[in-house]
Amino acid sequence: MLVTRHRNPIQNTRKFDLINEFFNALETQNSEEPREVFDFVPAVNTREGADAYYIELDLPGIKKEDVEISVDKNILTIKGKREVKKEEEKEDYYRIESAYGTFSRSFTLPEKVDSENIRATGENGVVEITIPKLKVEKDTTKKIEIE
Template identity: 55%
Template sequence: MLPMIDPFKELREIEKRISSMLDLERAAVPATAKETVWAPAVNEKENDKAYYVEVDLPGVKKDDINVEVKDNILTISGERKFKKEEKDEGYIRTESFFGKFERRFTLPSDADAQKIEAKAEDGVLYITIPKIEEKENTKKIEIK
């Protein structure tokens, strides 16, 4: 009688090897490295009057966000503080990103950098970048 062949045996072995490699990889990365690897998601849109930027910053306090413009570059930076993990709450793994973040955007030529406004609400940073009103550059020359 022929022995039973398990067609999934090799797949289970491969899965075990990959799983153990991932566990070693997670253990090899120090906590401080995990804390600095994140970039917030950004949505951008525009209309005739302004550009709008929405930055997802759940868990980031308003005081921990910095928005500035320098040399026509809009920089959004800050830090999300690490939540203290309580062992008795049954945490097995934490996948939230903590630490410093920064996103930079080159402003369009028609952006009015002097009138940019920012508002943080419900874990989202809303930035409004008004467009410069185009003025007629035609000057009537008086004939003498």
Template identity: 50%
Template sequence: MAQITRYEPWTFLNQLQRELERSFESMRSDMVRGGEEMPAAAEWAPAVDIKEKANQYVVHADLPGVKPDDIEITLENSILTIKGHRETEAKEEQEDYKRVERVYGGFFRRFALPDSVDADKIQANYEQGVLIITIPKKAEVQPKKITVKTA
């Protein structure tokens, strides 16, 4: 008996896009680190939103299925690095049909931060599969006006 397979034209393009993003992230990391020894290549990169507010930056990283203990956040030379690992789950197999869309393994993302951040007050929270990093800005020093006196 013939089996009907659903044609999904975007599958190949989506896979190609993920591979290109992984390659570019790796190249960017090489340039940022300036020749330092690189960690093992990431197997996937989580989606990240970065929002700038008046007094802080807020980073939201989608990390469903990642345990908080498996996430490492570092700040070195104004580079914020988020890396970790998501464990594989048992995959279901039905007859000859198999489909796995979720990516497992190591991940990392790096972001250059401006000099205006207060590195000592960065906080990270993990809520329902989303990592939220709050990066406060330094209090701006207001210029002091000096009056010119006449002699």
């Protein structure tokens, strides 16, 4: 009897679902702070690399001086405000568009991260936060001789 093994494409997508669930679990609301109402929620992308976790926030038009990133009790919080004013003046009209508001996003960090070396960079309206993983030696099997 010939036994064949069929690959199940659904099973492969489950791995991605687990990764998405992991990053969704990272994002939490800090229950110790009073609930605030925020004017907008910036888009966030999260990913995991071999040596670090990465969080990217879309913050177009927001100055880096208006963004505050902090870590407290293993919770990473990004807060900020936007003040965008766009004026356009033509011969027959004058238009002002402005957008003001505050935002806050919080993420619970995994246990094995180097919170002392978290860094953030910003370019073209995107802020990337790099959260290094702690170096953990892999378990190795060691044979112990009886004396």
